[in-house]
Amino acid sequence: MTRWGMVIDLDKCSACQACVVACQSENNVAPPNQEIHEQGRSIHWIRVLPTFEGTFPHFRMRLFPLPCLHCDNPPCTKVCPVSATYKSEEGIVGQIFARCIGCRYCTTACPYTVREFNWRKPVWPEEMKPIRNRDVSVRPKGVVEKCTLCTHRLQKGREKARVERREMIPEDYIPACVEICPSQAMIFGDLDDPESEVSKLVRSRRAFRLMEDLGTEPKVIYLSEGGGD
Amino acid sequence: MKVSEQDRILLKPVEQTTKRFWITAGILFSIWFIGFLAYLKQFYGGLGVTGLSRPTYWGIYITNFVFFIGISHAGTLISAILRISQAEWRRAITRSAEVITVMVLLFGVGNILIDLGRPDRMLNVLKHPHFTSPLLWDVTSITCYLTASTIYLYLPLIPDIARLRDHGTKWKGFYRLLALGWQETPRQKKILERLISIMAIVVIPIAVSVHTVVSYVFSMTIQPMWHSAIFGPYFVVGAIFSGIAALMIAMAIIRKVYHLEEYLKEIHFNYLGILLLVMALLWFYFTFCEYLTVFYGSEPLEMQIFMSKITGPYALYFWTMVACCFVIPFVILANRRTRTVKGTVIASIAVTIGMWLERFTIVVPSLVNPRLPYARGTYYPTLTELAITAGCFAAFILLYMTFTKIFPIVSIWEIEEGRESSLREVHERVKGYLPGMGGKSE
Ligand code: SF4
Ligand code: SF4
Numbered sequence: 001m002t003r004w005g006m007v008i009d010l011d012k013c014s015a016c017q018a019c020v021v022a023c024q025s026e027n028n029v030a031p032p033n034q035e036i037h038e039q040g041r042s043i044h045w046i047r048v049l050p051t052f053e054g055t056f057p058h059f060r061m062r063l064f065p066l067p068c069l070h071c072d073n074p075p076c077t078k079v080c081p082v083s084a085t086y087k088s089e090e091g092i093v094g095q096i097f098a099r100c101i102g103c104r105y106c107t108t109a110c111p112y113t114v115r116e117f118n119w120r121k122p123v124w125p126e127e128m129k130p131i132r133n134r135d136v137s138v139r140p141k142g143v144v145e146k147c148t149l150c151t152h153r154l155q156k157g158r159e160k161a162r163v164e165r166r167e168m169i170p171e172d173y174i175p176a177c178v179e180i181c182p183s184q185a186m187i188f189g190d191l192d193d194p195e196s197e198v199s200k201l202v203r204s205r206r207a208f209r210l211m212e213d214l215g216t217e218p219k220v221i222y223l224s225e226g227g228g229d
Numbered sequence: 230m231k232v233s234e235q236d237r238i239l240l241k242p243v244e245q246t247t248k249r250f251w252i253t254a255g256i257l258f259s260i261w262f263i264g265f266l267a268y269l270k271q272f273y274g275g276l277g278v279t280g281l282s283r284p285t286y287w288g289i290y291i292t293n294f295v296f297f298i299g300i301s302h303a304g305t306l307i308s309a310i311l312r313i314s315q316a317e318w319r320r321a322i323t324r325s326a327e328v329i330t331v332m333v334l335l336f337g338v339g340n341i342l343i344d345l346g347r348p349d350r351m352l353n354v355l356k357h358p359h360f361t362s363p364l365l366w367d368v369t370s371i372t373c374y375l376t377a378s379t380i381y382l383y384l385p386l387i388p389d390i391a392r393l394r395d396h397g398t399k400w401k402g403f404y405r406l407l408a409l410g411w412q413e414t415p416r417q418k419k420i421l422e423r424l425i426s427i428m429a430i431v432v433i434p435i436a437v438s439v440h441t442v443v444s445y446v447f448s449m450t451i452q453p454m455w456h457s458a459i460f461g462p463y464f465v466v467g468a469i470f471s472g473i474a475a476l477m478i479a480m481a482i483i484r485k486v487y488h489l490e491e492y493l494k495e496i497h498f499n500y501l502g503i504l505l506l507v508m509a510l511l512w513f514y515f516t517f518c519e520y521l522t523v524f525y526g527s528e529p530l531e532m533q534i535f536m537s538k539i540t541g542p543y544a545l546y547f548w549t550m551v552a553c554c555f556v557i558p559f560v561i562l563a564n565r566r567t568r569t570v571k572g573t574v575i576a577s578i579a580v581t582i583g584m585w586l587e588r589f590t591i592v593v594p595s596l597v598n599p600r601l602p603y604a605r606g607t608y609y610p611t612l613t614e615l616a617i618t619a620g621c622f623a624a625f626i627l628l629y630m631t632f633t634k635i636f637p638i639v640s641i642w643e644i645e646e647g648r649e650s651s652l653r654e655v656h657e658r659v660k661g662y663l664p665g666m667g668g669k670s671e
Pocket of ligand 2: 081083084101102103
C-alpha cells in the first residue's frame with residue numbers, strides 16, 4: 001500500500017515562501033487583503049511558521065514550512081460528525097468541501113492549527129478569476145479547507161499512467177509546493193516503499209516529527225538543522 | 230371535571246391576559262426580532278460577522294449551547310428526582326421546571342445551528358453520520374432528551390388539559406384534542422401514574438448522558454485544559470446547578486406576576502435553596518479538583534491557559550465566575566435567615582451568570598492559546614453575536630410566557646391529589662418507617 005508522505009529539510013529551507021505562493025495559486029486559495037489578514041482570517045494551506053526558543057542573548061528562531069501534516073492518527077477526522085474530513089487508504093487526509101457543515105470541530109481538534117475556515121465568501125480580483133485552477137473546486141463560505149497534498153494531481157498522475165499503460169512513477173505525482181521549492185528542501189513520495197527517497201530520509205538521524213508526543217503520527221517529517229550535507 | 234374555587238387562581242393566567250403581559254411580550258418580541266435580523270446578516274454574510282478568527286473557532290454560540298443545555302437539566306431531571314423520591318413539596322413546582330427543559334433545549338440546539346458555517350447542510354448529519362464524533366452523539370442524546378422530556382411534560386398535563394376543556398371558555402376544540410378523552414376514571418389514572426413513573430426513571434439517565442456527551446465534545450480532543458476526565462461529571466453537576474438556579478428565578482417571577490404565593494411558598498425556595506447550596510459546594514469541589522491538578526502538573530501548555538484564567542486576560546471572567554458560583558450563593562444560602570425568597574433569587578441570578586461565565590472560560594481560553602505559538606488571537610464577541618444571543622434569551626422567555634397563557638403553570642390535579650390523598654398516605658408511610666408504630670412494613 002502506498003502511504004504518501006513528505007520530508008522537509010530545514011537545513012535547505014531558506015524560508016523564501018515560494019511554496020506558500022505555489023500552493024495559493026494551485027489550490028485556488030483567494031488572496032487575502034489587509035483587512036482580512038488583520039482579522040486573522042487569511043487562508044493559507046501552507047505557512048512558514050516561526051518558532052522562538054530561549055531569551056536574548058541565547059535566542060534562536062526557527063522557521064518551519066507548515067502544511068497539514070496528514071497525521072496517520074489524525075485527531076481532526078475522528079471528530080467530524082459528517083465524515084467531511086477523512087483519511088484515505090493512501091494516508092491522505094482529505095476534505096469534502098461539498099459535505100462540510102462548518103461546525104469547525106476539526107479546526108479545534110487539530111493540534112497544529114492548520115485548518116482554515118471560510119469566514120466569508122472568498123473575494124477574487126477580477127483578473128485572477130480566469131486563471132484559477134480548473135482541477136480544484138472553489139470553496140464557498142462556511143466550510144473548512146486545508147492542504148490536501150494536491151490530491152487532484154494524484155488523480156491526474158494515475159490517469160496519465162493508465163493511459164500510457166504503465167506503472168505510476170514518482171514524477172507523476174508531486175504536490176505544487178514540492179515542485180516549486182527552489183532549494184529542494186521538500187521531498188515527496190511513498191513512505192512505505194523502502195527504496196523511495198522519502199523513506200530513506202525518514203530513517204535519517206535528523207528526522208523528527210512535530211509534537212511527536214501527541215501520538216498523531218504526522219506524515220510530514222522534518223529534518224533538523226545542522227545536518228551539514 | 231371541576232376545579233375547586235380555591236384553585237381557580239391557577240386558571241387565571243390562562244383566562245385573563247393583562248396589559249402588562251402584552252407590553253412585556255412586545256419588548257421581548259422586539260429583542261427577538263433584532264436578534265433575528267442579526268442572524269439574517271450572519272446567514273448571508275457568513276461567520277465573518279462574528280469576532281471569531283483563527284485560532285478561536287468557537288465563541289459565545291458554543292458557550293450558549295453548553296449553557297442552555299445545562300439549564301435544561303432544571304426541569305426534567307429535578308422533577309424526576311423529586312417524583313421518584315416522593316418529595317411531597319414537589320407538587321407545585323414540577324410543571325414550571327419541566328417547561329424550562331423543553332423550551333431551553335430548543336435554544337441549545339438552535340445555538341449549534343447558529344454556529345454552523347453551513348446551516349443549510351445540517352441534515353448531512355443524518356445523511357452521512359460519522360459515529361466517532363461526539364457531535365453526533367450530541368445530536369442523538371439531545372434528540373432523545375427532547376423527545377423524552379416533551380412526553381414527560383405532556384403526560385402530567387393531560388388531566389389539566391381536560392379541566393380546561395370542561396372549564397375554560399376558549400379553544401375548546403384544541404383542548405379536547407389534547408386531552409385525549411381524559412375522564413379521570415380510576416383506570417385512566419392508574420395508567421397515567423404508571424406512565425409518569427416510567428418516564429421519570431427513563432429521563433434521568435438520558436439527562437445525565439446529555440451533559441456528559443456535551444462535555445465530551447471538549448474532552449475528546451487533545452487540547453490543553455479540555456482533555457480532562459473530570460469533564461463529564463463536572464458538566465453534569467454544573468448543569469444541575471444552573472438548572473436549579475434558573476428554576477428558582479422562573480418560580481419567583483411566576484409567583485409574583487400571577488400572585489401564586491399560596492402555591493409557591495417560602496418553603497419551596499428554602500428547600501431548593503438548600504439543594505442549590507449543595508450544588509454550589511459540589512461545583513466548588515469539582516472546580517478545585519480540576520484546577521489544582523492542572524496547577525501541580527504544570528505542563529507548560531496547560532499552564533499558559535491556566536495563567537490566562539487566573540491572572541491573565543481572562544482573570545476577570547474567571548474570578549467573577551468564582552464569586553458568582555460559589556462565594557455569593559454560599560454566603561446567602563448557608564444562612565437560614567438569608568435563605569428567603571429574595572435571597573435565593575439573588576443567589577440564583579448570581580449562579581446563572583457565573584455558570585455562563587464558566588462555559589465561556591472553558592471554551593475560549595483553550596482556543597486562544599493553541600499549542601503552536603504562531604496563531605494567536607483575541608476574541609471579543611461582536612454586536613451581531615450579542616444581538617443573536619439576546620434574541621435567544623428573549624425568545625426563550627417569550628415562549629415560556631406563552632406557555633403560561635395556554636396551560637396552567639402549576640399542576641392543578643397534582644395539587645388536588647396532594648390535598649385529598651397524600652396527607653393520609655404520607656402519614657401512613659412515615660409510620661411505616663418507624664419502629665414500634667404498627668405501620669405495615671414491607
Ligand atoms: S495536521 Fe491537523 S488537519 Fe492535518 S491531519 Fe493532522 S490533525 Fe488533521
Ligand atoms: S467543519 Fe466540516 S470538516 Fe470540520 S468537523 Fe465540521 S463538518 Fe467536519
